[in-house]
Amino acid sequence: MRTTWFSVGPLIAALLLAPHESARGALGQEPAAEPATDAVSEQDAAEVERLIQEVAQAEATEIVSEDAKLGQRARSILSAVEDFGGIRVEVEAGIVILSGRAAAQDASARAAALLEKLEGVVLVVDDVQVERGLGVRLAESWRGVVDQVRGLVAALPLLGMAAAIVLAFVLLGRRLRDAELPYRMWKERVLLQALLRQTVFAAVSVMGVVAALRFLDAGTLIGTILGAAGVLGIALGFAFRNIVENYLAGILIALRQPFAARDVVSIEGHAGTVLRTTTSETTLMDADGNHVRLPNSMIINGKVLNYTRNPLRRFTVSVGVGTLVDLESAQETGLETLRCMKGVIDDPDPSSRVAVLGDSSVTLEFFGWVDQRESSYAKVASEAHRLIKEAYDEAGIDMPPPAYALTFDAPPPELPAKMQGGGEPAPARAKAGPTPEAIDVSPESDIDEQVDRELALSDERNLLE
Numbered sequence: 001m002r003t004t005w006f007s008v009g010p011l012i013a014a015l016l017l018a019p020h021e022s023a024r025g026a027l028g029q030e031p032a033a034e035p036a037t038d039a040v041s042e043q044d045a046a047e048v049e050r051l052i053q054e055v056a057q058a059e060a061t062e063i064v065s066e067d068a069k070l071g072q073r074a075r076s077i078l079s080a081v082e083d084f085g086g087i088r089v090e091v092e093a094g095i096v097i098l099s100g101r102a103a104a105q106d107a108s109a110r111a112a113a114l115l116e117k118l119e120g121v122v123l124v125v126d127d128v129q130v131e132r133g134l135g136v137r138l139a140e141s142w143r144g145v146v147d148q149v150r151g152l153v154a155a156l157p158l159l160g161m162a163a164a165i166v167l168a169f170v171l172l173g174r175r176l177r178d179a180e181l182p183y184r185m186w187k188e189r190v191l192l193q194a195l196l197r198q199t200v201f202a203a204v205s206v207m208g209v210v211a212a213l214r215f216l217d218a219g220t221l222i223g224t225i226l227g228a229a230g231v232l233g234i235a236l237g238f239a240f241r242n243i244v245e246n247y248l249a250g251i252l253i254a255l256r257q258p259f260a261a262r263d264v265v266s267i268e269g270h271a272g273t274v275l276r277t278t279t280s281e282t283t284l285m286d287a288d289g290n291h292v293r294l295p296n297s298m299i300i301n302g303k304v305l306n307y308t309r310n311p312l313r314r315f316t317v318s319v320g321v322g323t324l325v326d327l328e329s330a331q332e333t334g335l336e337t338l339r340c341m342k343g344v345i346d347d348p349d350p351s352s353r354v355a356v357l358g359d360s361s362v363t364l365e366f367f368g369w370v371d372q373r374e375s376s377y378a379k380v381a382s383e384a385h386r387l388i389k390e391a392y393d394e395a396g397i398d399m400p401p402p403a404y405a406l407t408f409d410a411p412p413p414e415l416p417a418k419m420q421g422g423g424e425p426a427p428a429r430a431k432a433g434p435t436p437e438a439i440d441v442s443p444e445s446d447i448d449e450q451v452d453r454e455l456a457l458s459d460e461r462n463l464l465e
Contacts (some may be wrong), residue, residue, distance in 0.1 A: 066089040070120050077114065083107045087128055089115075094122035103131045103139075162212035169208020177201040191253035195279075242297070244278040249296035253277060258304045262451060266305040267294055273451050276458070289450055311373045312345070315381035317388055319362040322398035327354060327362060330397050334366045337391045338384060343441030344368040344373035360402055375441040383439050 071091040078084040084107060088100040102108050108128035116124050176182070177197040186193045213222055259265050263274045270292050272284030282299055284292040307313060312344070313414050317338075321330050330350040338350035348369050356363035366388065370380045392399060 024098055064373050066120065067093065070094070070096070070118065074118065077118075078111055081111075084111050084369045086131070087111055094120055095125065096121055096123070097125045097127060099127045101129050101131045137302050162216050165212045165215060166205075169211065170205050173201040173208075176204060192251075195251055195254055202318065242295070243280065246296045249300040250279045251279065252300050253282075253296055258299070259306050259309070261455075262448070263306055263308040267299055268302040270294060273447055275451060275454055285447065285451055285454065287447065289447070307377075308372065311371055312348075312369055313372055314348075314367055314369050315377065315384060317357065317366040317368075317381070317384050319364045319366070319388060319392070320358070320399055321392075322363060322400045323360065323362060325362070325397055327364070330392070331364060331366075333391050333395050333397065334364065334388050337387050338366060338368045341368070341380075341384060341387055341396045342361030342439045343370060343380035344384070345371050358402075361400055372443070374443070376443050379439075383441065428432075 004243070068091075071089055074091065075408075077086055078089060083104055085353060086101045086103070087098055087108065090097045090099070093313045096113060097113075098108060101112075108126050108130075111128070112124045112126045115121060128459060158181070167233070177200055182200075183193045186196065210222060213225075213395055231414035259274050261276065263273070263276055267282075267284070270284060270286070272292055275283040275285055276292070277283075279296075281296060282294050284294065286292055317334070319334065331354075335350050335352055338344050339346070344350060350366065350368045352364060352366045354362060355365045366384070368380070368384060370377050389399075
């Protein structure tokens with residue numbers, strides 16, 4: 001169209017300048033004859049009209065040619081994709097009109113998005129109908145399954161290599177987990193060592209998964225997995241908050257080590273011998289042989305009393321004596337009894353104090369120390385009570401029961417003679433007890449034997465052993 005316009009442009013300009021030439025003749029030049037001027041004007045107008053029609057026809061021919069080229073190109077592009085086989089293309093003045101039928105729901109949308117990128121396309125009109133027939137749907141689904149199976153078969157060598165990479169890292173993680181040299185400095189902290197081993201194994205295994213994904217050119221999937229893992233971790237953290245809290249508490253127990261296996265402890269009122277500690281709970285065996293399972297979070301947040309960490313343990317004997325008793329003599333009698341007693345050590349030395357001044361008695365407290373590695377705390381404390389009682393009986397030290405004074409406005413009625421008390425109290429009869437040398441204060445073994453049997457028979461992993 002551009003070439004045609006340039007060829008007729010000078011002619012149109014000459015025709016338009018003809019009236020000016022006539023005016024120039026009127027000013028001094030020789031004018032042309034009037035009939036000739038009218039003839040030329042009619043011819044010029046006809047020529048201009050003919051030229052305009054030729055230009056319009058050339059433009060229309062060029063537009064049709066461009067639409068034909070664009071349509072041919074669009075058809076060749078769609079014919080290269082199997083999903084676009086049933087789609088027809090028509091082009092009018094740069095507007096691409098899609099019609100026909102497509103088997104997939106999104107086939108027409110994908111075709112329209114593809115053709116919009118072509119140069120010269122003004123607009124894409126999607127008039128494609130989606131095929132609803134059962135046979136076409138089944139064929140399309142089967143074709144998709146076949147394509148996926150073919151792709152999987154083609155990718156089997158790569159998948160096998162990726163699996164080999166993951167397996168190699170897992171085996172390496174196991175070797176590092178089971179090695180002894182890297183964890184030698186934590187050999188005394190068994191629970192912490194076990195957690196470190198599991199952490200190393202998990203970290204090496206994750207590195208293997210990342211390496212396999214990079215080998216499969218799925219590096220972008222790593223960010224997606226990490227993002228999903230973060231969201232999943234938050235959700236699981238809320239859902240299993242107690243489990244996570246107990247697991248973290250197990251790590252703190254490994255760092256602090258408040259007790260060891262076979263230690264006698266008291267945790268929030270639960271006393272017993274420590275059997276095992278796992279990543280979630282700690283198991284005790286109480287004095288009756290019962291199992292007490294406590295969550296690790298209770299141990300970290302609660303009060304833990306360890307009776308075994310220090311082998312020396314103090315016992316207390318409380319005795320009430322009469323208000324007329326010589327307190328210094330009563331204290332010395334009790335202290336001498338403890339000093340001569342089997343199972344009570346000399347360092348620290350037994351001690352005594354006046355604890356309470358009551359209405360009818362005075363409470364004395366005696367303290368002695370036991371080495372739990374050589375003697376039973378419970379047996380020594382029990383024998384101390386018995387021996388002090390016998391020593392007071394022999395010394396004639398009064399240990400009266402609580403007494404109350406009653407005041408009456410009128411004299412009380414006389415009681416029959418056989419109901420009246422009076423006279424001297426019956427003397428206490430001294431009972432022959434075992435000699436100090438024969439007292440059994442050996443460490444108790446019944447609970448220890450049950451603990452050893454439980455640890456030998458249980459297949460649950462004990463992080464304290």
